[in-house]
Amino acid sequence: MTAADSLGVYIHIPFCLRKCPYCDFCSIGYDPGMADAYTEAICQEMREAETSGRPAATVYLGGGTPPTLGGERLARILAQVSRIHEVDPAAEITVEANPGVLDEALVDALLAAGVNRLSLGVQSFHPSTLTALERIHGPEEAWAAAEMAARFCTWSLDLMFGVMGQSPEEAETDAERALSTSTPHVAAYCLTVEEGTALQERVARGGVDLPSPELQREMFDAVGGALEAGGLERYEVSNFARPGHESRHNRAYWLGREYVGYGAAAHSCLGSQRSWNVADPREYIERIARGRSPSNGREVRTPRARFLEALMLRLRTREGVELDGICGLADAAGETGFRERLGRQLELGLVCEAGGRLRLTPAGLPLADSVILALA
Numbered sequence: 001m002t003a004a005d006s007l008g009v010y011i012h013i014p015f016c017l018r019k020c021p022y023c024d025f026c027s028i029g030y031d032p033g034m035a036d037a038y039t040e041a042i043c044q045e046m047r048e049a050e051t052s053g054r055p056a057a058t059v060y061l062g063g064g065t066p067p068t069l070g071g072e073r074l075a076r077i078l079a080q081v082s083r084i085h086e087v088d089p090a091a092e093i094t095v096e097a098n099p100g101v102l103d104e105a106l107v108d109a110l111l112a113a114g115v116n117r118l119s120l121g122v123q124s125f126h127p128s129t130l131t132a133l134e135r136i137h138g139p140e141e142a143w144a145a146a147e148m149a150a151r152f153c154t155w156s157l158d159l160m161f162g163v164m165g166q167s168p169e170e171a172e173t174d175a176e177r178a179l180s181t182s183t184p185h186v187a188a189y190c191l192t193v194e195e196g197t198a199l200q201e202r203v204a205r206g207g208v209d210l211p212s213p214e215l216q217r218e219m220f221d222a223v224g225g226a227l228e229a230g231g232l233e234r235y236e237v238s239n240f241a242r243p244g245h246e247s248r249h250n251r252a253y254w255l256g257r258e259y260v261g262y263g264a265a266a267h268s269c270l271g272s273q274r275s276w277n278v279a280d281p282r283e284y285i286e287r288i289a290r291g292r293s294p295s296n297g298r299e300v301r302t303p304r305a306r307f308l309e310a311l312m313l314r315l316r317t318r319e320g321v322e323l324d325g326i327c328g329l330a331d332a333a334g335e336t337g338f339r340e341r342l343g344r345q346l347e348l349g350l351v352c353e354a355g356g357r358l359r360l361t362p363a364g365l366p367l368a369d370s371v372i373l374a375l376a
Ligand code: SF4
Pocket: 015, 016, 018, 019, 020, 023, 024, 025, 027, 063, 064, 065, 098, 121
């Protein structure tokens, strides 16, 4: 096996203590009765996977809220990853966690299991923002969890802005408070109203006062400005890190490397094929227990899909996308109008070209989604 054979390994743990109204991830309320069966199903899926034996460059346990499974079960899953995929001793092994489910015993168990990166969903240090998001934790738990997260080799803190009732000053203070924890990485996302969420229903009923796009833009600038002034570098539209602390797992996604996903709703991208598992955790467990495949679909990535992926993922990164490469993908996809559309975005000053690479300009960064849409 060579480094070129190595994969990103993603494991989905779908349990949360409570569903947040804005969340469109595959997550359900934690059911202690399902925890052992789910753990067993994941281990079984790995045993039977086609990718068994391929080395893992990164491992990422996401969700949901993985710590709801408890340290012992998470350690069992990680031990199985090591058995199935030769995990490089220098591999990045990340677990997502939330304040409110983290305690010292769990941190001890995760460290003993080889976890070297924690991704902590703090979202805010302001009680009013946390209440608006209906998070299970308050500011005290957020501070305590940040202190525990610092025991890992590296860690990340998630923030959210553009929240109901939040002011740009509060969003900026959140960024400053994040910096005061000495976190080497921050992911800062604007709240979006996703289809099928409770938040979307409330918005449709007219009961939610979301900040205007102008106010959201102000918050984008305030948060990004504070994080950069504090020494973190923006290496993707929403991700900031001190040098050497960028998420290797996410960077591999953005660069279009291969990954395998285990668990309910997990996606895999191997060669030209993309596949995904059933989203319902009960059905996932049942299928595996009956010796059936958990896969719920697969497709060959079309030239158009490859073009869109490169545009959507790589253009958002600090390095941008190779101009020749993206033009080649556009040609292969029959996107004859791409160069014209690109010319328009260059004229508007939202993207720029330097050294053969296409990047978002500072003016284009906050408008990344609409720039990409205009190019697609
Ligand atoms: S804790 Fe995270 S995964 Fe769980 S419901 Fe809230 S946003 Fe979704």
